[in-house]
Amino acid sequence: MRSPSPVLAVTSGEPAGIGPELTLLLALGEHMPGRVVAVGDPALLTERAALLGLEVDLLELTPGEPVPEARPGILPVWPVALRTPSRPGELAVANAGYVLETLDLAIAACLDGNADGIVTAPLHKGVILDAGHAGFRGHTEYLRDACGIDEVVMMLATDSALHAGQAGWQGSSALRVALVTTHLPLREVADAITGPGLERILRILHADLKRWFGVDAPRIAVCGLNPHAGEGGHLGREEIEVIEPCLERLRGEGLALDGPLPADTLFTPRHLAGVDAVLAMYHDQGLPVLKYAGFGRAANVTLGLPIVRTSVDHGTALDLAGRGLADAGSLRVAVALAAKMASRGAAAPR
Numbered sequence: 383m384r385s386p387s388p389v390l391a392v393t394s395g396e397p398a399g400i401g402p403e404l405t406l407l408l409a410l411g412e413h414m415p416g417r418v419v420a421v422g423d424p425a426l427l428t429e430r431a432a433l434l435g436l437e438v439d440l441l442e443l444t445p446g447e448p449v450p451e452a453r454p455g456i457l458p459v460w461p462v463a464l465r466t467p468s469r470p471g472e473l474a475v476a477n478a479g480y481v482l483e484t485l486d487l488a489i490a491a492c493l494d495g496n497a498d499g500i501v502t503a504p505l506h507k508g509v510i511l512d513a514g515h516a517g518f519r520g521h522t523e524y525l526r527d528a529c530g531i532d533e534v535v536m537m538l539a540t541d542s543a544l545h546a547g548q549a550g551w552q553g554s555s556a557l558r559v560a561l562v563t564t565h566l567p568l569r570e571v572a573d574a575i576t577g578p579g580l581e582r583i584l585r586i587l588h589a590d591l592k593r594w595f596g597v598d599a600p601r602i603a604v605c606g607l608n609p610h611a612g613e614g615g616h617l618g619r620e621e622i623e624v625i626e627p628c629l630e631r632l633r634g635e636g637l638a639l640d641g642p643l644p645a646d647t648l649f650t651p652r653h654l655a656g657v658d659a660v661l662a663m664y665h666d667q668g669l670p671v672l673k674y675a676g677f678g679r680a681a682n683v684t685l686g687l688p689i690v691r692t693s694v695d696h697g698t699a700l701d702l703a704g705r706g707l708a709d710a711g712s713l714r715v716a717v718a719l720a721a722k723m724a725s726r727g728a729a730a731p732r
């Protein structure tokens with residue numbers, strides 16, 4: 383008998399953004415692997431479906447109740463109530479608590495065994511901070527703290543990279559990019575890169591490329607921080623004092639690490655050949671390249687968590703919300719990746 387497909391809790395994200403409509407689209411079109419259950423306000427989802435003419439019926443459930451296999455036009459939902467009505471494109475500080483509650487419910491469902499993974503539609507970091515949740519940085523950091531662990535790694539991968547296992551797969555649009563620092567002002571980046579931190583991140587990246595992506599002996603290319611990887615110390619000393627010693631230590635344990643390499647030329651076919659993932663030092667060193675290669679067809683995955691979590695490669699797109707113009711491609715890629723990870727995780731516990 384076939385085992386049931388994994389239950390994936392899809393948090394519908396910022397209610398004024400495109401998250402609710404993209405979540406509804408999962409019940410239509412191409413069949414999704416996994417049993418998707420949306421987390422959000424049923425009235426909001428019904429309203430957006432009506433606005434956009436999407437023929438989707440909601441099936442309200444509570445975590446722990448059986449989630450049926452996917453059927454076209456039916457979207458199971460774990461209800462969370464909006465704090466105030468939401469209009470497309472109009473952020474409301476009052477709904478920040480709602481967005482966080484959808485996350486809390488999905489995380490608890492995973493930790494309690496009622497879901498096999500979380501897929502997050504985009505939230506708006508600014509409105510959550512405006513609402514007074516000081517220190518909020520993003521899903522990645524929130525999940526890390528909620529799971530009580532010290533370090534996680536944000537990695538984005540284009541769709542073609544998600545389906546490839548071994549070196550030699552890389553083409554112009556197949557890329558995996560992980561980050562050392564995530565949502566941090568640029569001014570604070572250099573100080574946040576430390577030897578012990580970098581070592582923890584490289585260990586997680588190495589282990590999870592093996593665990594989730596089937597790469598037997600990961601080769602990781604590591605960016606320098608400064609222009610031309612510091613130009614021998616003339617343009618910054620982080621490469622000499624922090625990055626290189628850490629890479630040397632880990633090479634001594636057998637990890638295949640290239641670098642620190644100048645980031646401006648690392649993302650070229652010759653340097654990427656045979657590389658399984660690039661580790662960038664900061665958000666906008668690595669993600670513009672990834673998004674240029676595959677925006678709308680890439681997924682974000684949090685490595686190092688005790689639970690499966692993937693997300694979209696884009697934000698709340700307030701300019702598109704409620705207009706039927708948003709592309710659900712990245713959410714579909716994120717759901718497919720979470721389903722694959724959840725199946726792999728069940729088969730091969732760490």
Ligand SMILES: NC(=O)c1ccc[n+]([C@@H]2O[C@H](COP(=O)([O-])OP(=O)(O)OC[C@H]3O[C@@H](n4cnc5c(N)ncnc54)[C@H](O)[C@@H]3O)[C@@H](O)[C@H]2O)c1
Nearest residue numbers: 503504505506507508693694696697698699701702708709
């Ligand atoms: N996973 C997440 O939760 C996530 C990811 C990225 C950004 N964000 C947040 O989203 C908010 C807005 O960020 P931003 O403006 O920098 O980026 P954005 O991705 O929301 O928008 C950038 C551009 O891409 C377009 N776009 C985005 N998603 C699209 C889609 N699915 N289909 C078609 N076009 C799309 C938008 O219309 C806009 O022109 C910020 O608060 C940011 O922190 C959240």
Ligand SMILES: N[C@H](C(=O)O)[C@H](O)COP(=O)(O)O
Nearest residue numbers: 520521522523682693695696
């Ligand atoms: N850094 C991500 C991106 O640019 O796509 C995004 O902000 C989402 O991060 P979280 O998954 O941590 O919310």
